[in-house]
Amino acid sequence: MINTDIIIIGAGPTGLFAVFEAGLLGMRCHLIDSLGKPGGQCSEIYPKKPIYDIPAHPEILAGDLVNNLLEQIKPFSPTYTLGETAEKLLKEKESITITTNKGTIVKGKILVIAGGLGNFEPRKPNIENILKFEGKGLQYKIINKEIFIDKNIIIAGGGDSALDWTIELSKVAKKVTLIHRRNEFRGAVESVNKIQKLKDKGVVDVLTPTTLTKINGLEYVESVDLKYNESPINIKTDFIIPLYGLVPKMDIFKHWGLNIEKNAILVDNSKDYMTNIKGIYAIGDINTYPGKLKLILSGFHEAAIMCHSAYRLINPEKRNVLKYTTISGIKGFDGSVKAAKKVQINTIK
Numbered sequence: 001m002i003n004t005d006i007i008i009i010g011a012g013p014t015g016l017f018a019v020f021e022a023g024l025l026g027m028r029c030h031l032i033d034s035l036g037k038p039g040g041q042c043s044e045i046y047p048k049k050p051i052y053d054i055p056a057h058p059e060i061l062a063g064d065l066v067n068n069l070l071e072q073i074k075p076f077s078p079t080y081t082l083g084e085t086a087e088k089l090l091k092e093k094e095s096i097t098i099t100t101n102k103g104t105i106v107k108g109k110i111l112v113i114a115g116g117l118g119n120f121e122p123r124k125p126n127i128e129n130i131l132k133f134e135g136k137g138l139q140y141k142i143i144n145k146e147i148f149i150d151k152n153i154i155i156a157g158g159g160d161s162a163l164d165w166t167i168e169l170s171k172v173a174k175k176v177t178l179i180h181r182r183n184e185f186r187g188a189v190e191s192v193n194k195i196q197k198l199k200d201k202g203v204v205d206v207l208t209p210t211t212l213t214k215i216n217g218l219e220y221v222e223s224v225d226l227k228y229n230e231s232p233i234n235i236k237t238d239f240i241i242p243l244y245g246l247v248p249k250m251d252i253f254k255h256w257g258l259n260i261e262k263n264a265i266l267v268d269n270s271k272d273y274m275t276n277i278k279g280i281y282a283i284g285d286i287n288t289y290p291g292k293l294k295l296i297l298s299g300f301h302e303a304a305i306m307c308h309s310a311y312r313l314i315n316p317e318k319r320n321v322l323k324y325t326t327i328s329g330i331k332g333f334d335g336s337v338k339a340a341k342k343v344q345i346n347t348i349k
């Protein structure tokens with residue numbers, strides 16, 4: 001079992017910044033995210049897009065914003081459970097326990113739900129027998145590249161993920177075939193150009209316009225039926241990887257007794273972003289209140305206020321005074337110190 005002060009569900013920008021604010025107040029955090037890496041929407045949907053409305057950053061790539069947040073929270077040594085979904089909640093008088101879909105148990109004094117739009121699930125192709133082949137040659141994400149060495153792979157999709165993985169897996173696979181229902185790809189031009197070169201060299205095949213109509217095989221994927229330029233074709237393959245994007249799902253939080261409004265968790269914004277359950281907060285895109293703006297900067301602001309409230313809840317006997325980091329510096333749990341600098345006053349005699 002993992003023990004911590006604050007359990008944070010969601011390692012998006014809001015959850016990450018909450019670690020920093022909690023750290024300043026001496027509280028440790030454990031982050032749980034169903035995605036395999038931190039960053040939420042910024043990492044998963046638009047890492048290469050520039051953001052223009054982060055205060056003091058006239059322009060910053062979403063991926064760089066996440067990297068900076070990770071750097072900023074390093075002194076507070078957060079711990080992570082990635083690639084697992086928070087599924088069960090047990091609320092007791094003094095503690096909260098979360099169990100993930102893979103059985104990991106995390107116990108804390110406070111729960112912060114920073115779950116964004118909810119749990120991302122892969123958008124699946126609308127064909128028969130899909131469940132039968134999941135994990136048996138049909139994959140929606142790539143975790144370990146080794147399993148594709150010398151294999152035949154079909155990747156379906158027209159966005160950045162499909163293009164990036166076609167390029168990446170072509171380095172290890174026997175053959176990668178990229179299929180897409182349109183002739184035009186939505187992904188980055190550089191990636192499209194790279195694939196054109198790989199196609200010209202005979203390293204990858206590209207079939208457009210093509211749709212997946214059936215997966216065949218006794219137990220594992222053996223071949224797929226495709227509609228290529230309106231004609232039915234069959235291709236033998238070891239893997240079929242549809243990369244059609246992700247659909248956010250809020251279902252889990254709806255079963256935890258939280259007040260839900262407009263598909264989001266209702267919080268008290270007059271005070272501290274606490275939900276209707278004491279000790280459970282919701283911050284960032286996942287919450288709603290009058291005037292809510294689903295922006296990264298709103299999540300940052302809510303994280304700071306939430307942490308001060310959580311500190312008072314955990315330490316009712318202590319006085320909590322707001323300290324400027326310019327004055328207090330930063331003392332990391334890892335022993336690192338960023339000292340406050342005294343302003344030198346020079347006088348002329």
Ligand SMILES: Cc1cc2nc3c(=O)[nH]c(=O)nc-3n(C[C@H](O)[C@H](O)[C@H](O)COP(=O)(O)OP(=O)(O)OC[C@H]3O[C@@H](n4cnc5c(N)ncnc54)[C@H](O)[C@@H]3O)c2cc1C
Nearest residue numbers: 010012013014033034040041086115116118119284285296
């Ligand atoms: C294309 C695009 C462009 C955008 N541009 C801007 C912009 O220019 N400026 C701006 O301010 N905002 C922008 N946004 C919005 C911004 O990305 C969100 O406001 C921000 O990501 C919210 O952060 P968050 O941490 O609250 O949630 P998210 O980033 O959504 O992160 C939530 C995390 O929680 C995880 N999670 C959810 N449920 C569970 C569960 N049960 N168990 C485990 N993990 C769970 C998810 O996997 C996810 O990683 C944009 C969004 C998109 C899609």
